[in-house]
Amino acid sequence: MPSNIPITPSTLSVKDLPWQIDWNKGKCTLCGQCTAVCPVQAIELGVFRKRCINLSPGFATPPENTMQLYYGIRQKTDTAYSCVGCAVCNLVCPNGAISPCRSDETDKLVFHRDRGGLPRSRGGRRNVPGTVLDQIKFIRISMLTDPALDAGRHEFEIRTLLGRVLPPEENLKFIRQNGWIPPVREIYPLMIGGMSFGALSPNMWEGIQLGVAYLNEELGMPVRVCTGEGGCPPRLLRSRFLKYVILQIASGYFGWDEIIHALPEMKEDPCAIEIKYGQGAKPGDGGLLMWYKVNRLIAAIRGVPAGVSLPSPPTHQTQYSIEESVAKMIQSMSMAWGFRVPVYPKISGTSTALAVLNNLTRNPFAGGLGIDGEDGGTGAAYNVSMNHMGYPIASNIRDAYLGLVTAGMQNEIPLIAGGGIGKSGNIAANAAALIMLGASGIQIGKYIMQAAAGCLGSETDRCNICNIGRCPKGITSQDPRLYRRLDPQQVAQRVVDVFLAFDMELKKIIAPLGRSTSLPIGMSDALGINDYHISKRLSINYVV
């Protein structure tokens, strides 16, 4: 790139970019690893000219110019190739000679990411560090009252219920009248939320499923995983592992004909059916799997021809109200498995969540309500949807729970909370806070990508290129050259580690409450926060 060029309004310098490559000439061995590995080709070999002016004291020799040349790593300034800060260059550099550094001020690129009038879209997360959940403390430490339990010594059986839990007398009445009661699953309260086969690479997806199967079959932890909207591999549908799986149906209905065709051959019922109406990370925004990512494998699983773009619209075309949804989808999905499988809708966090919930309380087919808060992650969405839209999960789940309490129906419709749980690493604390605010179950997605696969995303706009299929860790790419970097076995091992560690941490939180078998759902007297307004809003203790 010539240094002296006619500039355009969008001509940026390295200094203007969000990430600046710090390259150390003295350490660099010019091995080419960094440029070979960079996912966005932000760096290249540069030829540098160095002018030396040779002077001698007293003008003993005439002054002269000499030119020297050297090679080095040059950062591109073309916005299409701007460094995303993933630091894989640093990972591969044998000499520690290169690393991206964050700009010391708001970058200028942010003002130019709308080329052609197309606003920025990206993968990742909301890029707002911290969450109110991180501030919540567990203040009920019952040494000698509840009585206290020892997380390391006492036996715990941490379980939650998924499915419509009718009061005993109603259950009896129900079964007398209908010969049937709503199905309920006893499962682990931490679930892996819907991340589609397509959004995730095959190796990542298999790694998660393998880890979940291991947790169930080797460790006796009934962990469940949602497929997300992208179908489910035919083999999994026909295996016993299906019982660990929550099948998701969403507005694109991808892969559902394959699921329907597999019905006669299923050895096990799936754990549940999740009907996705919204995603916390991008409420009101749909999804689009670009044609170039729809390879033969994705196409086979989604039941579409290869090489076509696959839109998941923001809405289900035939449903514009929760009444319609309940009538059409929840009941139909229940019928598919002979009313043996819980069916629940999942919505993005919203100020209208209570309207949905109220309707569900009147329908015995509704097996729960998933609410996905604004801090969730996604493979691809408009920046504005991700950064500025959505509802925080804490108050949304609290309102929903207290709404059920008012109706005298708490814990009858399990609330499943998602969206940014563990975004600062405090997964058990965040999950426990939500449980005590009223959630029966917790869904995580992004956390699994980070903890089980080493996703490089941060809450400060690092990497975030899930949407372009160039994930340097092979988590969100359909390119075998990238996803083969990820070993499903190692992902599975990490999934297992995450759940075991979570389990221990959750025990540490609930043991002092004297809880070892029943989750402290809605036990908000155990929660405190040192922010008066938040304490009022969430109806929890104000502690200072």
Add this chain to the structure above:
Amino acid sequence: MNDNAITISGKTDGNRLNSRILEERIQEAVASGYRHLTVQAFGQHGIGGRLWRAGNDPVHVKVEGHSGQRLGSLGFPNTEIEVDGPVSDDVGWLNAGARIVVHGHAGNGACNAMAQGKVFIEGNIGSRGMTMTKQNPRFAPPELWVLGSVGDYFGEFMAGGIAVICGVNPQDTDNILGHRPLVGMVGGKVFFRGPHRGFSQSDARILPIEPPDWEWLTLNLKLFLGGIGRPELLAELVNVDALAPTKWQLIVARTPKEKTARQRRSIMSFRADVWDKELGIGGLIGDLVSFDRSPVPLIPVGDLRRYVPMWENRKYKAPCEAQCPTGIPVHDRWHLVREGRMDEAVNLALSYTPFPATVCGYLCPNLCMQACTRQTEQMSPVDITHLGKASISASLPQLPEISGKWRGLPAPVTIGIIGAGPAGLSVAWRLRLKGHAVTVFDTAGAIGGKIASVIPGSRIPEAVIKTELERIQKVIPHIHLQQQLDRKDFERLQTDYDFLVIAVGAQKPRTLPVPGKELAMTALDFLKLSKAENILPGKRVVIIGAGNVGCDVATEARRLGADTITLIDVQEPASFGKERRDAEAAGAIFRWPCFTREITSEGVILSTGETIPADKVVISIGDAPDLDFLSGEVATNKGFVQVNAHYQTSIPTVFAIGDAVKPGLLTDAIGSGGKAASAILNIIEGQPLESDLRPMIEAKRVSLEYFDPRIAKFEDVDNCGSQCSSCGACRDCGICVVVCPQAAIRRLEIIPAGYEYRVDENLCIGCGFCAGACPCGVWNLVENRPME
């Protein structure tokens, strides 16, 4: 009864003493020298502990009645306690040495946190016995002996000491160790005899009982059974039949190292033996894909590279070549110069133009230099005029015989060319070099068109033009001058020749539709007359039209004595380069926008009413071709011949080039001749009409850093050659071979003459260093083909 014996009742006057008072009385008794105490207990707590006031004297405490909790707690080594019946919770709590014998069951928490001493239980104990026990290395380990069984959560966090559970009349005959024993055990030993339902495998493990352990056990069993008064059980308890269901077993704590190695199935084994077994070979999607999904490193080679280098030699045109209308590969000439093949560098131009010296060396604005990549960094462009001027001595290539035999034809292909200007001579030259029969016609008395007739002498030495025209005449013998053609002639030529090329130029000056236009002179006429030294323009000259031809007029007018020269134009003058500079040096005034209303003998009257006085008014607003001789079949548009990209007219065998098609530079005319020649050659050879559509290389691919930016002027041809970056064409410098970190690039000689640089896929990592380092921009890093 000894003198130092005393009985202390837990009741006074029928009232039960509280534990504090009983403790005071026991301590008082010990302090007073009593060493045999009989305590009648009524549920008081902590009896028998802390009897340190006796010093080293043994103190015997016999408890009758009902002991309360924590019997013997904080017990001292001097103390022996014996209880007639069962005891409540926490017997021996924090025991620091007391020997406690219980003739009955004990409640929960027996021996919790015991560090020394022995506790004998002639029965079962409740839950959480032997928890948090320690062994202080200064003392012997604490011991708990239980004749029967232990309750749930036995031995939690046991960190030392020895527990022996004999399993005689246990509470639960199926499980003498209770539920979840030994969680968190880190030290000590547990001997037991009887069935159990498991213990914390992660903390403890079964060890075979070695002879020293057995010896210790049998010896101490005697003491225990003696202590509780059941010696008759010894024979049964030391039965060593290894097959007996009641054989003794030993549990010890795992070492910290053993604990970290958890006994769990590996994921690998789970995947192979459970996952793949249920799903089928290849796991989750083994039925859908057959390709390898095994892990790869971050920096792979071969097919796994995301990007691959391509040696795109000559895939793109160099800017000089691309911008030269004549299409001369200028960078190739410099390449020949660098190789010391000066003659070839000079001669190469003759394949493209008959005027390499006249045009490249003098008359061309040198679009090649304007486009030179070096200009993108304000570096002086490689100066082609050096090579252009040197071309005056270029030697003619061997001319092929004029014949059709080259193409297997009975007779030579004939081409008639109307016009012996730069365009016509160019097409004639190119076709003649290929052995075709060309015949050129012109109305003038000499060849060369405008080059010969109107270019001012100041622009180029006469000798240069003369030399090149003579060279042309050697190559093209059939030139018919002073040939005025009419329509009939044109039709005749069409039948006489296989191809016709119209290269008549623009000889008809355009004029202005204003009153008095006849008083003005056209630039073409002016320049022809001035060149012939046949005009005196007077002192004041106004030139209408301030383009480059107007500038030539101004310069000539000055030479011929004019002192006030004004060039007017309706817009900002388009003139540039040497012509403009010369005109400015001649003192010409440029004025715009000026609209001519009328030309009078006084001068030029503008639309504003202003009169610019003039002795001579010259109109220089361009020329148009004179196409009266054309048959109507040849389509024209706005006075010019209409052609396609190959300069083919509406009649496929008739071509039109040069200013007859579109006014342009000399090099445009020459270039159009070259392109028409190529098209004609293609038709002759039965090839489709093709032109070189290669795009121009992007300047950013070229690395100018290799060159010294301080060179302002090129001294000579060699100097030029060394500073040419050879855009898009490999200069064979070998930098890529050297710079490749994987040594994956090698140079390959191609027989007969040539080379290429080739990449070894199995070494290359796709770093793009070759592309980054290539001075010419030949190497490119492209995305590897998609892999599914």
